[in-house]
Amino acid sequence: MNNSHPQLRTVNVTRYVTPLREGGSMPAIAEADDEFLYVLKFRGAGQGVKALIAEIIGGELARALGFKVPEIVFANLDKAFGRTEPDEEIQDLLKASVGLNLALHYLSGSITFDPTVAVIDSKLASQIVWLDCLLTNMDRTARNTNMLFWHKELWLIDHGAALYFHHSMENWEEQAKKPFILIKDHVLLPQASELDEVDEAFKAMLSDELIEEIVSLIPVDWLSQDLEEESAEDRRKVYAAFLKSRVANSQIFVKEAKHARSGLI
Incomplete structure (x- = not known):
């Protein structure tokens, strides 16, 4: 069991790398100001913040029980982010997600x-x-x-x-x-x-x-x-x-x- 008190870091999204179109919420791989890549989950997507709440609770309960779970962080999205994005669907998602979102450390090569x-x-x-x-x-x-x-x-x-x-x-x-x-x-x-x-x-x-x-x-x-x-x-x-x-x-x-x-x- 992980006996440390659960806590989440906060990062700022600096680069939108590519969308992950497997699910309806359309998460994305993004880079943050700590130079790590993350799977970014947007507050403006389908189920909104409730999906992000479930992600925090589910992921951190799993971690507390000893499971391997990618680090979960809060991810700030600036209102200027994505203005040059050519895909209108993605641009709308980014505009709807300004502020605090959620991201999981990207397990490259998994x-x-x-x-x-x-x-x-x-x-x-x-x-x-x-x-x-x-x-x-x-x-x-x-x-x-x-x-x-x-x-x-x-x-x-x-x-x-x-x-x-x-x-x-x-x-x-x-x-x-x-x-x-x-x-x-x-x-x-x-x-x-x-x-x-x-x-x-x-x-x-x-x-x-x-x-x-x-x-x-x-x-x-x-x-x-x-x-x-x-x-x-x-x-x-x-x-x-x-x-x-x-x-x-x-x-x-x-x-x-x-x-x-x-x-x-």
């Missing part, structure tokens, strides 16, 4: 995880399945595994589709205790034979304090968008309470995962 070639041991498979059940991450399927091999190690990427409860937060208490039925499509579910052991270990690692520290990383202005009555800090408390409840009731999603797996083996 190889996409291929379930038909690579073999993952049952413990690691069970750990990843448990994490994605916790996060309600629907985006770790055979079609799009969102895992990379880099320097002979498995890295987890792209948690932006997780925590889909936050697109309708009115009944978050009920959603926190629901099983994650989409786990049936998880690429590693057939190998996940140690879910009970992982459940016991991971519940002990995810303290309320750790969850609150990770949720505290979310910028206030990201929490303030589309608010009606609740305040930004009230919404932050909802994220923390949702995760705490989900951890406390993990037997619900573990049972669902084991049931789904029984139909595959």
Whole structure:
């Protein structure tokens, strides 16, 4: 477990290198003022800041549990950036994303995880399945595994589709205790034979304090968008309470995962 307090650096985007058109949100490879390359995820894209919030929570929870995750940073985009961009779609995206965005360190030379070639041991498979059940991450399927091999190690990427409860937060208490039925499509579910052991270990690692520290990383202005009555800090408390409840009731999603797996083996 990573015992250090989670924190994110802030960089300034200096160069737009190339778009990554695999997903609907159209992230890009970009260079920052620290001279590193990043996969830049834009606040002005499809799901807006909620995808960025899910990326922070999912990525930093994964890191705290010991998974390899590219460094996540805040990325400032100046209003003058992209004025010379010839592609109108990209220019519109850049204009809509002025301010604070999110970026992940670009793993140059990495190889996409291929379930038909690579073999993952049952413990690691069970750990990843448990994490994605916790996060309600629907985006770790055979079609799009969102895992990379880099320097002979498995890295987890792209948690932006997780925590889909936050697109309708009115009944978050009920959603926190629901099983994650989409786990049936998880690429590693057939190998996940140690879910009970992982459940016991991971519940002990995810303290309320750790969850609150990770949720505290979310910028206030990201929490303030589309608010009606609740305040930004009230919404932050909802994220923390949702995760705490989900951890406390993990037997619900573990049972669902084991049931789904029984139909595959």
